[in-house]
Amino acid sequence: MLLAIDIGNTHVTLGVFNGEALRASWRVASDRTKVVDEYAVIATGLFQLAGLDRDDVDAAVMTSVVSTLTPVFEELCRRYFRVTPLRVEAGVKTGLRIHYEDPREVGPDRIVDAVAALKLHKPPLIVVDLGTATVFDAVSREGDYLGGAIAPGIGLAADALAEKAAMLRRVDLRPPSHAVGTNTAAAMQSGIIFGYVGLVEEMIRRFKAEIGADAWVVGTGGWSKLISELTQSIDQVDEDLTLTGLRIVHELNEAPS
DSSP states (O other): OEEEEEEOSSEEEEEEEETTEEEEEEEEEOOTTOOHHHHHHHHHHHHHHTTOOGGGOOEEEEEESOTTTHHHHHHHHHHHSOOOOEEOOTTSOOSOOBOOSSGGGSOHHHHHHHHHHHHHSOSSEEEEEESSEEEEEEEOTTSOEEEEEEEEOHHHHHHHHHHHOTTOOOOOOSOOSOSSOSSHHHHHHIIIIIHHHHHHHHHHHHHHHHHOTTOEEEEESTTHHHHHTTOSSOOEEOTTHHHHHHHHHHHHHHSOO
16 A cells, blocks of 8 residues: 655645555644654554554655655654655656746645646646645646746635734634625635635636636645635545645656656
């Protein structure tokens, strides 16, 4: 079995594949203070709850945007799963031509998402990752990674608003019944949720004007389900897109050259 690990700023997503089948997946907090043994307790407990044997793991692949957690999970794989993980970074085969001024600046999670989207759908493609950041990535009709756009994530924007505005407080991020809020909580919900729907729709419109009006739009990330329910601009939500991309990249690098 293959253990896939996506280390993000807010969550670490783990998935276990048996061939192409995703047997189980979990999300845990990205806690920079936790050490290897603490994450091992979490990981082994999740395996037990899913009825999986960690001894069956014979390979691992990972991507990380949190440098302090990268060595923690590398050691976790080596010590507790007895495998050395393939880390997706510069020099790793992805099968993707990258048209970025400096390809090393592109987050590995963005590349992995594009790899998965290209495997699953016909280009041109737009990937909208609604997580800690709101990230848009474009894949051309020829299957090349073109670049994208980055904005603050929904949760990040809401936290900043509550922190910096003395009269405002944190609110439950769910769609209000009306755009015109009649109390402060509803007004914030409207501005944040409906505002981000507008952001997503406008960025998709602009991307399509540049790469093709027929571009298929895939949403992923923790906020993707919520936003997709409020717009018709996202064609499909795939919460496991990054894990799928990790599996594909691992297969590319394990295949004989």
